[in-house]
Amino acid sequence: MSHSNTTIITNPSTFILLGIPGLERAHIWISIxxxxxxxxxxLGNFTILFIVKTEPSLHEPMYYFLCMLAVTDLVLSTSILPKMLSIFWFNSREIDFNCCFVQMFCIHGIFTMESGIFVAMAVDRYVAISNPLRYSAIMTDRVLVKSALVVVLRGIILVLPMVLLARLWPYCRTNIVPYPQCGHMNVVSLACADTSISSHYAHPFQSIFAVNFTRKG
Incomplete structure:
Protein backbone atom coordinates (compact mmCIF):
# COMPACT_ATOMS: atom_id res chain seq x y z
CA MET A 1 0.00 0.00 0.00
CA SER A 2 1.28 3.45 -0.88
CA HIS A 3 2.20 5.87 1.89
CA SER A 4 2.86 8.85 -0.36
CA ASN A 5 -0.11 10.78 1.06
CA THR A 6 0.73 10.04 4.67
CA THR A 7 2.37 12.80 6.71
CA ILE A 8 3.94 12.03 10.06
CA ILE A 9 3.92 15.01 12.37
CA THR A 10 6.47 14.91 15.17
CA ASN A 11 7.55 17.57 17.61
CA PRO A 12 11.25 18.10 18.27
CA SER A 13 12.72 17.00 21.58
CA THR A 14 14.51 20.35 21.87
CA PHE A 15 14.43 23.86 20.48
CA ILE A 16 17.57 25.71 19.45
CA LEU A 17 17.83 29.30 20.70
CA LEU A 18 20.16 31.31 18.47
CA GLY A 19 20.57 34.35 20.70
CA ILE A 20 20.33 37.92 19.41
CA PRO A 21 19.92 37.84 15.60
CA GLY A 22 22.79 39.41 13.68
CA LEU A 23 24.94 39.94 16.79
CA GLU A 24 26.18 36.40 17.36
CA ARG A 25 29.83 37.46 17.20
CA ALA A 26 29.28 40.05 19.92
CA HIS A 27 27.53 37.73 22.37
CA ILE A 28 30.42 37.79 24.85
CA TRP A 29 30.35 41.59 25.03
CA ILE A 30 26.56 41.70 25.11
CA SER A 31 26.57 39.28 28.04
CA ILE A 32 28.35 41.84 30.26
CA LEU A 43 20.78 41.93 44.92
CA GLY A 44 18.12 44.65 44.79
CA ASN A 45 15.08 42.40 45.07
CA PHE A 46 16.54 40.19 47.81
CA THR A 47 17.47 43.37 49.69
CA ILE A 48 13.87 44.59 49.47
CA LEU A 49 12.56 41.26 50.75
CA PHE A 50 15.09 41.20 53.61
CA ILE A 51 14.41 44.77 54.73
CA VAL A 52 10.64 44.39 54.68
CA LYS A 53 10.88 41.08 56.55
CA THR A 54 13.17 42.41 59.29
CA GLU A 55 11.62 45.87 59.78
CA PRO A 56 8.24 45.64 61.61
CA SER A 57 7.27 49.20 60.64
CA LEU A 58 7.17 48.09 56.99
CA HIS A 59 4.64 45.32 57.58
CA GLU A 60 1.94 47.19 55.70
CA PRO A 61 -0.01 46.41 52.50
CA MET A 62 2.02 48.79 50.32
CA TYR A 63 5.29 47.06 51.22
CA TYR A 64 3.77 43.60 50.89
CA PHE A 65 2.75 44.51 47.35
CA LEU A 66 6.31 45.73 46.81
CA CYS A 67 7.55 42.33 48.00
CA MET A 68 5.23 40.63 45.53
CA LEU A 69 6.70 42.79 42.79
CA ALA A 70 10.21 41.84 43.92
CA VAL A 71 9.35 38.13 43.82
CA THR A 72 7.87 38.37 40.33
CA ASP A 73 10.98 40.23 39.14
CA LEU A 74 13.18 37.48 40.58
CA VAL A 75 11.15 34.73 38.92
CA LEU A 76 11.04 36.54 35.59
CA SER A 77 14.74 37.36 35.43
CA THR A 78 15.72 33.86 36.59
CA SER A 79 13.51 32.23 33.98
CA ILE A 80 15.24 34.14 31.16
CA LEU A 81 18.75 35.36 31.98
CA PRO A 82 20.56 32.18 33.12
CA LYS A 83 19.70 30.43 29.87
CA MET A 84 20.49 33.56 27.88
CA LEU A 85 23.91 33.84 29.54
CA SER A 86 24.61 30.17 28.87
CA ILE A 87 24.00 30.90 25.18
CA PHE A 88 26.33 33.91 25.26
CA TRP A 89 29.10 32.24 27.28
CA PHE A 90 29.00 28.53 26.45
CA ASN A 91 27.04 28.41 23.19
CA SER A 92 24.53 26.16 25.01
CA ARG A 93 21.62 26.78 22.70
CA GLU A 94 19.44 23.72 23.27
CA ILE A 95 16.36 23.93 25.48
CA ASP A 96 14.04 21.02 26.16
CA PHE A 97 10.73 21.12 24.29
CA ASN A 98 8.61 21.24 27.46
CA CYS A 99 11.04 23.55 29.28
CA CYS A 100 10.59 26.02 26.44
CA PHE A 101 6.87 26.25 27.16
CA VAL A 102 7.50 26.52 30.89
CA GLN A 103 9.73 29.50 30.14
CA MET A 104 7.03 30.91 27.87
CA PHE A 105 4.49 30.66 30.71
CA CYS A 106 6.88 32.35 33.15
CA ILE A 107 7.58 35.22 30.78
CA HIS A 108 3.99 36.07 29.89
CA GLY A 109 2.43 34.95 33.17
CA ILE A 110 4.75 37.08 35.30
CA PHE A 111 4.26 40.15 33.12
CA THR A 112 0.48 39.70 33.48
CA MET A 113 0.81 39.32 37.25
CA GLU A 114 2.98 42.43 37.47
CA SER A 115 0.33 44.52 35.75
CA GLY A 116 -2.16 43.27 38.36
CA ILE A 117 0.22 44.17 41.19
CA PHE A 118 0.52 47.71 39.85
CA VAL A 119 -3.29 48.01 39.87
CA ALA A 120 -3.42 46.71 43.45
CA MET A 121 -0.73 49.18 44.52
CA ALA A 122 -2.64 52.02 42.87
CA VAL A 123 -5.84 51.03 44.69
CA ASP A 124 -3.92 50.83 47.96
CA ARG A 125 -2.57 54.37 47.51
CA TYR A 126 -6.01 55.64 46.51
CA VAL A 127 -7.51 54.27 49.72
CA ALA A 128 -4.64 55.70 51.78
CA ILE A 129 -5.12 59.17 50.28
CA SER A 130 -8.92 59.33 50.07
CA ASN A 131 -9.72 57.56 53.36
CA PRO A 132 -6.64 57.88 55.61
CA LEU A 133 -8.60 57.40 58.85
CA ARG A 134 -10.22 54.18 57.61
CA TYR A 135 -7.17 52.85 55.78
CA SER A 136 -6.34 50.18 58.37
CA ALA A 137 -9.95 49.03 58.52
CA ILE A 138 -10.23 48.75 54.73
CA MET A 139 -6.82 47.32 53.83
CA THR A 140 -6.87 44.38 56.23
CA ASP A 141 -4.72 41.26 55.99
CA ARG A 142 -7.71 39.40 54.56
CA VAL A 143 -8.11 41.96 51.79
CA LEU A 144 -4.37 41.76 51.10
CA VAL A 145 -4.44 37.96 50.77
CA LYS A 146 -7.48 38.08 48.50
CA SER A 147 -5.82 40.72 46.34
CA ALA A 148 -2.67 38.61 46.03
CA LEU A 149 -4.70 35.53 45.08
CA VAL A 150 -6.63 37.49 42.45
CA VAL A 151 -3.39 38.80 40.94
CA VAL A 152 -1.79 35.34 40.77
CA LEU A 153 -4.91 33.54 39.53
CA ARG A 154 -5.50 36.24 36.91
CA GLY A 155 -2.03 35.67 35.51
CA ILE A 156 -2.43 31.89 35.47
CA ILE A 157 -5.96 31.83 34.03
CA LEU A 158 -5.19 34.29 31.25
CA VAL A 159 -1.81 32.93 30.18
CA LEU A 160 -2.10 29.17 30.73
CA PRO A 161 -4.58 28.59 27.84
CA MET A 162 -2.27 30.51 25.50
CA VAL A 163 0.70 28.33 26.45
CA LEU A 164 -1.26 25.07 26.34
CA LEU A 165 -2.59 25.97 22.90
CA ALA A 166 0.93 26.73 21.69
CA ARG A 167 2.07 23.39 23.14
CA LEU A 168 -0.52 21.53 21.05
CA TRP A 169 0.61 22.87 17.68
CA PRO A 170 2.70 20.51 15.53
CA TYR A 171 6.29 21.67 15.10
CA CYS A 172 7.57 19.76 12.10
CA ARG A 173 9.21 22.51 10.05
CA THR A 174 12.17 23.60 12.15
CA ASN A 175 13.19 23.75 15.80
CA ILE A 176 15.39 26.84 15.48
CA VAL A 177 14.16 29.88 17.43
CA PRO A 178 16.07 32.96 16.21
CA TYR A 179 15.86 34.63 19.65
CA PRO A 180 17.43 34.10 23.09
CA GLN A 181 14.16 33.11 24.80
CA CYS A 182 10.96 31.17 24.13
CA GLY A 183 8.55 34.06 23.66
CA HIS A 184 5.07 33.07 22.54
CA MET A 185 5.10 34.30 18.96
CA ASN A 186 8.80 33.40 18.60
CA VAL A 187 7.84 29.74 19.02
CA VAL A 188 4.34 29.65 17.55
CA SER A 189 5.63 31.11 14.27
CA LEU A 190 7.55 27.84 13.80
CA ALA A 191 4.44 25.66 13.87
CA CYS A 192 3.38 23.96 10.65
CA ALA A 193 -0.31 24.78 11.13
CA ASP A 194 -2.72 27.69 11.02
CA THR A 195 -1.89 29.48 14.27
CA SER A 196 -4.22 32.45 13.82
CA ILE A 197 -6.11 31.46 16.99
CA SER A 198 -2.91 31.76 19.02
CA SER A 199 -2.09 35.09 17.39
CA HIS A 200 -5.51 36.59 18.17
CA TYR A 201 -5.51 35.30 21.75
CA ALA A 202 -1.97 36.51 22.45
CA HIS A 203 -2.39 39.99 20.96
CA PRO A 204 -3.42 41.69 24.25
CA PHE A 205 -0.46 40.10 26.04
CA GLN A 206 1.97 41.55 23.53
CA SER A 207 0.82 45.02 24.62
CA ILE A 208 1.31 44.13 28.30
CA PHE A 209 4.75 42.73 27.50
CA ALA A 210 5.73 45.89 25.62
CA VAL A 211 4.52 48.21 28.41
CA ASN A 212 6.32 46.28 31.15
CA PHE A 213 9.48 45.87 29.08
CA THR A 214 9.54 49.64 28.52
CA ARG A 215 9.10 50.23 32.26
CA LYS A 216 12.00 47.88 33.07
CA GLY A 217 14.19 49.50 30.45
Missing part, protein backbone atom coordinates in the same frame (compact mmCIF):
# COMPACT_ATOMS: atom_id res chain seq x y z
CA UNK A 33 25.40 44.27 30.68
CA UNK A 34 22.94 41.36 30.91
CA UNK A 35 24.99 39.69 33.63
CA UNK A 36 25.32 43.01 35.45
CA UNK A 37 21.57 43.64 35.28
CA UNK A 38 20.85 40.12 36.56
CA UNK A 39 23.22 40.58 39.50
CA UNK A 40 21.63 43.95 40.32
CA UNK A 41 18.14 42.42 40.06
CA UNK A 42 19.07 39.60 42.45
Missing amino acids: PFCTMYAIAL
